[in-house]
Amino acid sequence: MADLRIFSYLPNPRIMKATIAARLCGVDVELRGAKPAELKDWLWDFDARPLSEADRRKTKARAGRVGFKGGQLVKTDAFLAAHPFATVPAAFSPDGTTGIFESNSIMRAVARLDRKRSKLYGSTPYEAARIDSFLDASLVFARDSQIYLLALRDPDFAADIHARTAEAFAIYAAGIDQALQPDRSFLVGETLSLADICFVAELCLFLNERHHRPTLAKRGLTPIVNEQWREQFPNASSHFNRLIAHPAFAPDVGPYLQKLYARAA
Ligand SMILES: N[C@@H](CCC(=O)N[C@@H](CS)C(=O)NCC(=O)O)C(=O)O
Structure with a gap:
């Protein structure tokens, strides 16, 4: 079982x-x-x-x-x-x-339920609480992201939703970027944690906006995660790129992104 x-x-x-x-x-x-x-x-x-x-x-x-x-x-x-x-x-x-x-x-x-002493949920109560902080901040962004992605199913989506979500993404990405400065490898402590996993999953979900490029274009809009995000949030974007190649992430994220990019193209 x-x-x-x-x-x-x-x-x-x-x-x-x-x-x-x-x-x-x-x-x-x-x-x-x-x-x-x-x-x-x-x-x-x-x-x-x-x-x-x-x-x-x-x-x-x-x-x-x-x-x-x-x-x-x-x-x-x-x-x-x-x-x-x-x-x-x-x-x-x-x-x-x-x-x-x-x-x-x-x-x-x-x-x-960890059987491997992975420390994914931190090594101290303070680290665990800091991980929770990132999960809460991610859920705040996830709510905006969900409203936006569902709205894009309707070509007549409310005009202000793109701008509001762009702002929500900028706040979230800036926080992640800041947490990785100057050259930190992980969001919390010195090892991979639930905070890093959550960030990657939320961004994968948000990238679904690419499917709606034609709907956005009809309204004179472009996807929020575009080429510039790498320059605007270099730490966050390289963290994402590094993690998606990690052996624990790749089996899920690899096929998902491959399909997403292929469909969006
Ligand atoms: N924040 C939740 C979102 C879950 C959620 O909203 N799920 C929707 C689908 S995207 C659902 O199950 N809807 C059921 C319904 O419409 O009755 C999570 O991360 O699990």
Whole structure:
């Protein structure tokens, strides 16, 4: 039995947080899920699976709210008890009784299950708290990033959203860049931590804006992460480039970015 089960649409950079940490911690994570569009035909449950006729009869469908707006999702009562915000990624303890939500918390759960003394969650309470600080700052950015990426699905997206998100990205990237100055190798302490993993995953997710280049262009806009970001935030950008080649990151991030760049081109 795996140490943690995660149900989500796949691939999902939010899940990379947990799978990268799992490689470094020697933790066994089981992934269940399918492409985003297919999750409407899945039972949202600890025992997540493609819906059978019996599942459809037994469980009522509910309106999706974030990312699945306009669709109907079949979430069991047990799923809602374990996951009160009803979102994916949705992690579960091996017996299915404890739901863990929010991708940063799922990643923290992996680090707490650490079998390799990886120190991914810091070596002291102060380091752990500083890692939390980066995870909180990342979630603030992630919220803006999510609103922007979902808005771009509509060619008539609200005019101010691009400028607001550009500002949010500049604040986030500047903080990361500052934390790496003058030539630090990691965001917290002297070794890789959850803070570095979270940064890479959030940026991978944000790079999805590239898929919406034509929509942006119609409004006279360009992607927020463009060529200039390397010059504006050199430490943050080289940190990202260094980490995506790291053996614990590459199996997830490599294929994800390859597909993203190929599709965006
Ligand atoms: N901040 C959360 C975001 C999770 C989230 O918003 N998930 C959306 C999909 S992008 C969801 O599950 N929506 C379910 C629904 O629409 O009912 C995390 O990092 O896990």
